[in-house]
Amino acid sequence: MKTIAIIDDDIHIGNMLEEVLVKEGYGVIRAYSGTEALMLLSNKTPDLVLLDLMLPGLSGEQILPKIKNIPVIVVSAKIDVDHKVDLLYGGAVDYVTKPFNTKELLARIAVALRNTTVQTTLLHYDAITLNTANYAVTVSDIDLKLTRTEYAILKCLMMNSTQAVSKSQLLDHISLDTPDCTENSLKIHVSNLRKKLRDASGKDYIEAVWGIGFRLKK
Amino acid sequence: MKTIAIIDDDIHIGNMLEEVLVKEGYGVIRAYSGTEALMLLSNKTPDLVLLDLMLPGLSGEQILPKIKNIPVIVVSAKIDVDHKVDLLYGGAVDYVTKPFNTKELLARIAVALRNTTVQTTLLHYDAITLNTANYAVTVSDIDLKLTRTEYAILKCLMMNSTQAVSKSQLLDHISLDTPDCTENSLKIHVSNLRKKLRDASGKDYIEAVWGIGFRLKK
DNA sequence: AAAAGCGTTAAGAATTCGTAAAGATTCCTT
């Protein structure tokens, strides 16, 4: 069963949302302030977050960048387009303005969840295993301790297995975590990742494709 | 570079969209009717489709289920919620109503493209195979190690197979990688590429067209 | 025959890559 987090200080809207979602078959967890939301998300990992913007404590805008790897639909009364655009570029997958149509919100939730279920939870390449559910990476049964960025790079490479991944593609893919990452710092991350893989397996898994980017090699 | 297909019979909106998208750095391909759209998508595989609903020939609703593995954003003047919901459940990734705000549409396009991976496209010519996702080239099942520029030249020739490609065309095509490339250095790249192809296959694949440029030959 | 275009070789110039180390930033704990 999919679980959805409702982060909204308005009790009435929250109750109404919960009722609708439960009726639709979702599990629901709730938070009523920004700080409570962060606390909730540090304990639970729902499949999707419905985020109101005007919250006591931390605002929705402040919370959004802290939510990693969970799709966030912003549900707000603010209709300013520039603001909306900022949030979409800032990581939100959708933006629904209040008052919203319930059917449409359900449809947009279904779309957002559709994209997550397509992603496989376990990726394999040679002796490398990457678990997207818990960020765990093992090489030859040895646990690897990777940073966020290294994890994102490896995941992107593994999703494209033997295909070359261009540097700009990699930068796009990890840009949510490290917005200032340049081609220059990318190669350092690759270098560090390479070293960790090599220390654990004895093999050099990452190959440079000159002028293009990187690729996993056998 | 990401390519976006605009499927809309309204010339003005289409032109406006194309201008905006090109300015944003996207490639654009277009179709003006439902039947034309299917034809276009059978040849080309863009990274995203902007789909209008009221089209001559096949309607957008009829086309949507035929589009596989490409995210579709419906752009329509229809504001009926039930209709919108149907399309979202029917595979659309988003639904934007006309008249739309350009910035918001661009943001929603960016969101839809955020999760896409590279798609493989294979070009064939005689015994040569070029994988555009991989940057890998094989001749008679022998892997070729090409430089960026050589790859770009071969790709340009293979995309135009039997046609002659002018030198200026080639220079334009590879100018992103090597901005200083002149006709003089182009012929060295062609020479090197020719040699690599010949060493692997025993055949000379590239033919000069006097005063014009180059062409693949059987 | 002269002029212009093509093909190849070789060498110096310019990029790109890999890594180390230091500075900057963020995150977490106290």
Place this chain on the structure above:
DNA sequence: AAGGAATCTTTACGAATTCTTAACGCTTTT
């Protein structure tokens, strides 16, 4: 609020690869 740890970015430099320039012989056109 302060300090420390982890992470990310910048800077730097040697090594590897690729690109451009220059030169010369050959081929085609005029």
